[in-house]
Amino acid sequence: MLRGFHITKGFVDFPDSGGGLYVEDSDATFVQCVFAGNRSAVMGGAVAIWGGSPSFVNCRFYGNDGGWAAGAIYIRKSATPTFVNCLLYSNQAWEGGAVAITTGAATFVNCTLSENAATAGKGGAFLDSRGEAALRNCIIWGNTANTNGTDEIFNLPAAQGSTAVTHSNVKGGWPGEGNLYSDPLFVDPATGDYRIRQTSPCKDKGQNASLPTDVADTSLDGNTTETLPKDLGLNARIHGDSVDMGAYEWHPEDN
């Protein structure tokens, strides 16, 4: 387990991928890590995941540039990574502004993806070509793509990429149980503050059953079998009636 690593300003040139980190057939867990300002000429500005089942918990990815595809995270070789309480913003690539999945099955729980950009093609936040992705309790809002109608999520239809979205807030809407299309009311995205305001429609609209166990021990109490107890800000993951959508739980002291 790697806790508290900051991986910044890495670069890989053609034909390599993963500007900050290349993870091959690994089940490593990355906790409270920051990936910022990394760059790839081809695929995966921050991280390339080739096989394996790595986990990223309470990690932030911003300002990464993937080159051709995957501004932050590139997934292939049937990898099955998991992302929990992660924030991905202001990443860019020609296609797949934050994430591109060639093959594999990625799971995102309580992640926030915003202001990512596909500068020359499709999928402002997600580009899923032949993989499967499950997005639960997520906020996917305000990403942009050069191709009309693919600002947030794009599945390559002919290749049967499939992104299953539930209990999430997606700008423009997306089919799936419990999904919303309503401004999440971030506190101050201009300064990277993607907490939600008291009046946010995302409050209490996640599904508690989607929360994983605390494998990364975000609470640092030695208990890794309890239900995820912390959010990205290390505040209680559930406040009020139910878990919120997104990486941060709303708390009265927030705003």
Ligand SMILES: [Ca+2]
């Ligand atoms: Ca709540």
Ligand SMILES: [Ca+2]
């Ligand atoms: Ca714990």
